[in-house]
Amino acid sequence: MKISLNDKNMLAKTIGSKHGLTDEDLASIKPEIPRVLDEVEALRAGGQETFFDLPYQQDEARRIKRAANAIAKQCDNFVVLGIGGSALGTTAVHAALRHPFWNLLAKKQRHGRPRLFVLDNVDPDWLAAFKDTVNLKRTVFNVVTKSGSTSETMAQFLHFRDALGPKYAKNIIVTTDPHEGLLRELVNKMPPAKQYESFEVPPGVGGRFSVMSAVGLLPLAVVGVNIERFLAGARAMDAACRKPTLDENPALRCATLLYLAHTRKGKGLTVMMPYSQRLREIADWFRQLLAESLGKKLNRAGDTVHVGLTPIKALGVTDQHSQVQLYAEGPFDKVIIFVRAKEFDKKLPIPKGRPPIQGLEYLGGKTFNRLIDVEERATEVALAKAHRPSYTITLPKVTPETVGELLHMLEMQTVMISALYKINAFDQPGVEEAKDFTYGLMGRAGYEHKAAEFKKLVGK
DSSP states (O other): OOOOEOOOBBBHHHHHHHTOOHHHHHHHHHHHHHHHHHHHHHHHHHHHHHGGGGGGGGHHHHHHHHHHHHHHTOOOOOEEEOOGGGGGHHHHHHHHHHHGGGGGGGGTTTTTOEEEEOOOOOOOOOOOHHHHHSSSGEEEEEOOSSSSSSSHHHHHHHHHHHOOOOTTTGGGEEEEOOSSSHHHHHEEEEEEEEEEEEEOOOTTTOOOOOTTTTHHHHHHTTTTTTTHHHHHHHHHHHHTOSSSTTTHHHHHHHHHHHHHHHHHHHHOOEEEEEEGGHHHHHHHHHHHHHHHHOEEEEEETTTTTEEOOOOEEETTTTGGTHHHHHHHHHHHHHEEEEEEEEOSSOOOOOOOOSSOOOTTTTHHHHBHHHHHHHHHHHHHHHHHHTTTEEEEEEEEEOOHHHHHHHHHHHHHHHHHHHHHHTOTTTTTTTHHHHHHHHHHHHHOTTTTTHHHHHHHHHHH
């Protein structure tokens, strides 16, 4: 395991006992630890939540890589049609591991790899503008929906299939459930010569836990991300996440800190603030992971609990100038998770003025590397001085291995927090109501009652 955790600013000895966790707080949770770990292992052994297995699917990763290399040769643009968990992981890892201006590079600079677009909304102006931007004949569309019936994704599928014309099949790839759902049924009914190439979302893997399946691995491999190293990092973290103590198990440690900060100190808002532009979209991915997994009305016993942590996305240093004022002087209801890279790929100097500019001498001769590091550490200390809890995750460098470690740790800690809350991390009943209303209002058969209910509720 390469990444490290520093949680001293969560503790009473640093920020005081009113807002920081005491030795007694940490000791009080220890009797719960065996139950939490047993619950996670039971989920793993039961095979119903198979995201645990994804880092170990090395043969599948090699198959995806071979297919991705062939796909990359046939197109200039690779487009993911998906939403939520079918999109956010791909966006996050692509931003972390490819050039930040990937789509603006010449194809030679991309080593022959296509541009990547993730169309995760149904805004008509945005979709029409995309069509104005690319040659559709040189574009491959990856339709990603586990259920095969996601309204937004299937609407996009219908639109772009029509726009491609009669020979659309060679420009469409499907990632969906291996056996069930409208999209899988559609693929199976097509004659072999015209059938879409297809990949599988394992049945026990929900969208927000799917980045290490074909959902994320295929588009990432198409643009040249080393998915084998990415999975190797996740495997290394998985071993650490099975250790039995808070000191050895980083996911368990983070889960416990967030749970105690919420239930003992009233810190129900969780801010992820990477100090790396490349890690910015991981905070976006983390928002869905935390929000959908932990925001629940009922616990496993069926009791009404209305629990959850509210995730917030920030970016260092950008949001020092937009959000940190609130974090430092606003309500005492937040935990800040800093994510930093110890080393950047490039070393960028700050030149001395010629002649030197009075008042800027302190910058000249330094580097941007030092500036972003100092700003992160200064913000940590300033918030701690204001009795605001935080902890810091440090990646030695942003690489496929460390990104794989980070994402798997965040997935595991989320499952462990859910065990502490005694809720189900893998369902999302609160999302289904709006989906069903949408089906009814759009005229889907079998949902007429939802259209009628909607009209009754709004009085029309």
